[in-house]
Amino acid sequence: MVLLKLVKSTFSDVIPDLIKHSSNVTQWGLQRGTTILYIPYLPFNFFLEKNDLNSKQKNVISNISNLNKQTKMQATTKIVDNWKKVLNALKTNRNMGKLWSKAIEDHSEIDLEESKKLNDYRLAAHAFIWSKNDQSLWELSSKASIMMQMRFDGFIGFPGGLIDSTDASVVDGLNRELREEINLNEKYYITNENYFFSSVNHQRKIILHFYVKEVTQTELIGIEKAALDSHDYGTEVMGIIRPPLYDIKPGRGFNIFLQNQFVGNSLLQLLKTMSLLDILDNQTILKFIDSC
Numbered sequence: 593m594v595l596l597k598l599v600k601s602t603f604s605d606v607i608p609d610l611i612k613h614s615s616n617v618t619q620w621g622l623q624r625g626t627t628i629l630y631i632p633y634l635p636f637n638f639f640l641e642k643n644d645l646n647s648k649q650k651n652v653i654s655n656i657s658n659l660n661k662q663t664k665m666q667a668t669t670k671i672v673d674n675w676k677k678v679l680n681a682l683k684t685n686r687n688m689g690k691l692w693s694k695a696i697e698d699h700s701e702i703d704l705e706e707s708k709k710l711n712d713y714r715l716a717a718h719a720f721i722w723s724k725n726d727q728s729l730w731e732l733s734s735k736a737s738i739m740m741q742m743r744f745d746g747f748i749g750f751p752g753g754l755i756d757s758t759d760a761s762v763v764d765g766l767n768r769e770l771r772e773e774i775n776l777n778e779k780y781y782i783t784n785e786n787y788f789f790s791s792v793n794h795q796r797k798i799i800l801h802f803y804v805k806e807v808t809q810t811e812l813i814g815i816e817k818a819a820l821d822s823h824d825y826g827t828e829v830m831g832i833i834r835p836p837l838y839d840i841k842p843g844r845g846f847n848i849f850l851q852n853q854f855v856g857n858s859l860l861q862l863l864k865t866m867s868l869l870d871i872l873d874n875q876t877i878l879k880f881i882d883s884c
């Protein structure tokens with residue numbers, strides 16, 4: 593049986609619902625085995641203003657949901673203060689301070705709703721895919737595995753990229769980039785639930801949306817292996833890497849990693865996410881920055 597369903601909503605709005613109800617399709621009044629032909633609804637002006645980037649961008653960003661629940665819970669004053677201390681340590685570090693302050697000064701954090709008002713800005717989205725890690729090397733524990741990449745330009749960053757005018761939403765654009773760059777299986781696709789925070793670079797007129805997705809360690813290893821077969825592997829993406837979170841004295845481990853060149857504000861995204869999710873405690877992050 594084929595059911596034709598005309599839904600006045602966009603694709604990414606309805607898919608989570610379909611998935612949620614897939615184990616019990618009868619909630620939709622349907623028999624198991626029913627094929628649903630879904631026709632997404634797009635506002636009329638989407639077609640009229642096909643070449644108008646601004647209106648398309650509005651359409652794209654309207655699909656982002658609100659802040660991830662976990663961030664809301666964890667964004668207590670203490671955590672915000674911790675993050676300010678990290679920013680200050682980055683700026684005033686005697687060796688890397690100049691380089692890091694540039695990334696800090698060029699990018700400021702922006703509320704999602706505010707970002708929607710910046711109609712003529714380009715949008716990009718990147719993903720922090722990670723797992724808790726119970727592995728250890730000698731007596732060193734690494735706590736988490738975080739997926740980053742060595743880019744074609746020698747910078748380190750997260751997988752993701754610019755949202756195209758043809759992408760139906762920011763997450764659709766992000767998932768397209770993740771497919772191209774790391775061959776991400778669709779079962780791990782990013783959803784609005786994974787939204788974390790946004791930053792803006794006013795000089796370059798670009799808004800950077802950031803998403804966080806936690807998987808198990810076994811899943812992460814599978815994702816890393818699949819990345820070798822991606823379209824961009826060996827051209828745009830020179831390799832998938834995990835920041836070594838090890839604290840190795842003297843001055844080895846994560847603080848050596850921090851001396852790399854990071855694209856956009858990816859260094860801030862990395863440290864802020866680790867700080868907010870308590871992947872590394874603040875004292876440890878500060879110690880790493882200090883010993884660079």
Ligand SMILES: O=c1[nH]cnc2c1ncn2[C@@H]1O[C@H](COP(=O)(O)OP(=O)(O)O)[C@@H](O)[C@H]1O
Nearest residue numbers: 716718749750752753754798800855856857858
């Ligand atoms: O991991 C990241 N975090 C934050 N910004 C990034 C990251 N990677 C790239 N960018 C910035 O995002 C924009 C798009 O770059 P990217 O190379 O990812 O897009 P593309 O793959 O669509 O060409 C650039 O302004 C770049 O500086």
